Amino acid sequence: AHHPATTHPLAPKINLERVLSELKTLATHSDLTPPAVQRVVYTSSDLSARTYLQRIISEANLAIHEDVVGNLFAVWRGSSSSQSRAVATGSHIDAIPHSGMYDGVLGVLGGLEAIRSLKEAGFTPSRDVHLIMFTSEEPTRFGIGCLGSRVLSAELPHEYMYKLVDSNGTTLDEARKAAGFTKELSEAILPDDTYSAFVELHIEQADSLERSSTHIGAVTSIAAPAQAAVRFSGSGGHAGALPMAERHDPGLAGAELALEVEKAALDGQSNYSVATTGRFEVFPGAVNSVPRTATLELDVRNVELEERNEMLTRIRDSATKIAERRGVRLEFNVTNADAPADCNKHIVEMVAQAAQESGLSYSRLVSRAYHDSLFMARKFPTGMIFVPCRGGVSHRPDDLERIVIRITFIRSLANFRLPFCHI
Amino acid sequence: AHHPATTHPLAPKINLERVLSELKTLATHSDLTPPAVQRVVYTSSDLSARTYLQRIISEANLAIHEDVVGNLFAVWRGSSSSQSRAVATGSHIDAIPHSGMYDGVLGVLGGLEAIRSLKEAGFTPSRDVHLIMFTSEEPTRFGIGCLGSRVLSAELPHEYMYKLVDSNGTTLDEARKAAGFTKELSEAILPDDTYSAFVELHIEQADSLERSSTHIGAVTSIAAPAQAAVRFSGSGGHAGALPMAERHDPGLAGAELALEVEKAALDGQSNYSVATTGRFEVFPGAVNSVPRTATLELDVRNVELEERNEMLTRIRDSATKIAERRGVRLEFNVTNADAPADCNKHIVEMVAQAAQESGLSYSRLVSRAYHDSLFMARKFPTGMIFVPCRGGVSHRPDDLERIVIRITFIRSLANFRLPFCHI
Ligand SMILES: [Mn+2]
Ligand SMILES: [Mn+2]
Ligand SMILES: [Mn+2]
Ligand SMILES: [Mn+2]
Structure with missing residues (x-):
């Protein structure tokens, strides 16, 4: 792994209070009283959370577009974006009943903060940098997880999409249109050369990092x-x-x-x-x-x-x-x-090395839970950065109180300038 | 067992069509479409079934009274009732969801037909004869079976009755009052010397009689x-x-x-x-x-x-x-x-002997299911007569089509003149 010191000319400054405040605000877009979160795809709490997210993305001067199922792309335009493929980071904001405020959301707001801090430090990437918010990573409503990432990676055939139905008999097609996503389903798939790399930041949802007091997990494969x-x-x-x-x-x-x-x-x-x-x-x-x-x-x-x-x-x-x-x-x-996926070896090494250079402890580990990265990895070189969560709690409301965010990751993500490649 | 031939001076004639027609009519007092029956205590289907039952009892010129929880007593007055204790027969008419038309109902309408046929043959008993319809033998609504027979046999303490509540939060006390049963709970218990005998007619709810082509089961004990x-x-x-x-x-x-x-x-x-x-x-x-x-x-x-x-x-x-x-x-x-109960040995013998004299095959057997007889047996000499049901089916709607009533039992019940004692 090569990571020349000259790629750190800037000292981006993470605004911790801003991210924490945004995490807490997003947790209020919920069907339940805090600390319990429930935010089911295309329901009013999901739609109002999206509106909030669009507002803070727009405030960061990023362009926004959405696809046929509501996957949201925030674009930081690069100086010579026509010459090289974009890189991306992101995760999801939907939440199963009685879950907490960090699952998924951390990867969306953390990615946004990394971009903002780089921008505020005066940096401009050569490539385009995308922040992706995937629709319905959780299987709560339509019984299938990673809906958005399956759709854009062509892992969900259109015939199958038309058959998806929630417990009230509403089809996915009706629900997405009622939520305002009305384009043709055939427009969903991303071209194979869209991204040169994708990396997802996520809480570990297990306690190996926390127990070993490790800052960062460099995910090697996804079960x-x-x-x-x-x-x-x-x-x-x-x-x-x-x-x-x-x-x-x-x-x-x-x-x-x-x-x-x-x-x-x-x-x-x-x-x-x-x-x-x-x-x-x-x-x-x-x-x-x-x-x-x-x-x-x-x-x-x-x-x-x-x-x-x-x-x-x-x-x-x-x-x-x-x-x-x-x-x-x-x-x-x-x-x-679904088949398990290996993370891109080069990205795993870059995550590890960048952690080292930032003075953060790290370990290579496997993601037992699956993520949108599982499907992104089918098409694009993909990696994941895990941060510890206390007690390994993930799908439970008490993580609001009990989770410890090693907020260092956000600094890392910015320091790495998205760690997966030279932007 | 002694059963002098002189106790059969009459030849009571059972009206089979009448009983079958009443069984079918009662099955229409249901929350479900036939053949499925559901008749939960104190709901409108239970109350309308009670109204129907009262009508046909009144047509038979029997006096009716009800107790604090809606146990119904139809009284055939005997010629010298002050000199000897009454005898009784009966069962229940409530029905769990998706059950059939015979469970319980057969013992109520069969007992009524036995009394009617004896009356129509010109017989008058010396003792009083009671037909009892017990409230809520099934545990569907309040989670406890044999509610009515527990109450009148003093097996259900008042404090406990006041705690019973259905899944909507309605207490037994509220529900019984709303159904029109408003007397004091303390009036519920029958004096110990009320009955010299009680016998319950019931489908076997197992298939031992049917498989062995036996007409009658003389129940020896109740699990x-x-x-x-x-x-x-x-x-x-x-x-x-x-x-x-x-x-x-x-x-x-x-x-x-x-x-x-x-x-x-x-x-x-x-x-x-x-x-x-x-x-x-x-x-x-x-x-x-x-x-x-x-x-x-x-x-x-x-x-x-x-x-x-x-x-x-x-x-x-x-x-x-x-x-x-x-x-x-x-x-x-x-x-x-609850403790299991033994049937009264004398009654068991009378059932067996009466079956023999009527040319019906019989066998002694155990009731695996429990019945209001379990609680009546705590206070009164008690017996049960089982009749076969096809496939042993009891709590399922298809017994409407599949059950075979060996309708002979009703003739037997009348021939025995309620087989448990000399009336
Ligand atoms: Mn999750
Ligand atoms: Mn997640
Ligand atoms: Mn039953
Ligand atoms: Mn029964």
Whole structure:
């Protein structure tokens, strides 16, 4: 890695109070009372948060455009942008129910602050620098995560987009148009040569950095989930009247499978194997009824695609055997099986070296959670910078109180002048 | 058992069409479209069903009175009722969601038809004969089964009644008053010498009679449920970010417990041991979240009180161990633990002998489900007559189509002149 000292002629000055105040203001655009945040894509809290974001971006004199699903691009025009591809940073601002104020938002407002501090120090890039706010990284409304980054990286076929529907029966297409994003879906995809690099700043959502008192994580790869919807069905019956020997209880099939899901991860080769049964419901759900159905949703992740797929196969085989043994019917649908991604090695090295030069401790690590970077990495050289969060809390409101932002990252990001390439 | 032939001087003639037509009419007093029935206590469908029932009882020239919770008593006055205690038959008409038309209703309308046919044959009893319709045998609304029979048998303390509340926050006391039952709760309890015998006619809710082509079941004892509400709590987390080794997943604790509940019943000494996890819910129930809580409801039954209690103790011990091993918090509340009941031996013999004399096949059997008879048995000599139902179906709407009523039972009930004693 080469990082000549001459790329630091300026001393950009981060305005910490400004970023913290913006983080807190954005947290008030929420359906819930602080510290709990909920900001679901295209709802009024999402739209008002976007309006606020556009205002502070405009105040920084950046040009704004939006795409067909509401991905927002803030453009800092470079001095010779026609000669080289742009670089970009960014993340998301949508928030699942009862989450906190940093997930995603930090990467958007942190990127903005880095740009602003460079501008205020008098710097002008040669390339264009983009700040991206991706639409609906969270799967809350349409059941699929990273909606915006999937769309612009051509990882979400148009036919599939037209099928997405929320729990009220509103389609994605209706919802995006009602929110004012009315262009043709075919205009969504970014050309392959749009960016020479993309880097996303994000809280770690785990506690390895915090426990080791490390300032910065240089992400080397991003684990990806495979998700499955499983339903076992039996004939039910009266909890008092139906003898044990005559039962075909889908709830117990589900219980067995949940434990097999855990085992598949515990037996995994890599210590990045995780597998979760996040949803488990029985119907009719009455104390005196043997269940008629059990509905489970599974999430299986690994940084190695092959091992991830082996875990999923093993779980599916277990489900089949359990269903046979218990005489219940099985439906097993893989709803999502994205491939993991490697970060660009050059960018990982630049992040590490820049941390070193800035006097920040760092470690190389894997992102267990997935991010818009997973999809950006399909098309563009991509990296991620993690900052610690206390207790590894990410999707919970108490991170407002408990999280520690090592705000140094923002200084780093500016010092690096977006660390991924010479701008 | 003595059953002199001279007690059959009359040949009461059952009007099958009348009973079947009344069963079908009562099934239309429902919140659901036939064949599904739902008739929740004190709702408009329950109240309109009561009005219909009162009309046909009045047409049979029986006097009606109701108690503080709406238990209904239809009285056929005997010729020398002051000299001997009354006898009674009856069951319930409330129905859980998506249930069928026979559960409970058969015992009410069948008892009415037996009385009518005896009256129409010119018979007059010496004792009073009561037909009882018990309020809320099903636990649907207030979470406790056999509400009416518990109240009148003094098995439900008044303090407890005042605490009962439905899922909308309406108390039992408010609901009963709104339904027109406004007397003081203290008037609810029947004097100990009210009945010399009580017998309940009911569908078997299992398929042993049907499979063995037996007309009549003479119930010898009634299993009773113990029910428990269980909650495991952990700290949750992101399904991708939280390593397996750091998890304290209450959903998996619940899965283990559900399997232990099954084992406790399978290992039971008697083949009447049953144990069920009828409710299983995880919160927040999102595919990418490690659950923070798992809520289970358990139902454990046996005809032997001691063995039933041993099962419950074993399950509670398992829950404690699972919670310790997984580092999750446990709340384990026994919400209900009624003792099983034996039927009165004399009544069991009379049912058996009367079946024999009527040319009906019969067998002695245990009631796995519980009934208002469980509580009537605490105060009065009690018996039950089971009739077959196809496939053992009881709490499901398809019994409307699939059940076979061996309508002979009604003839039997009349032939026996209420089989439990000489009236
Ligand atoms: Mn998130
Ligand atoms: Mn995020
Ligand atoms: Mn029932
Ligand atoms: Mn019943």
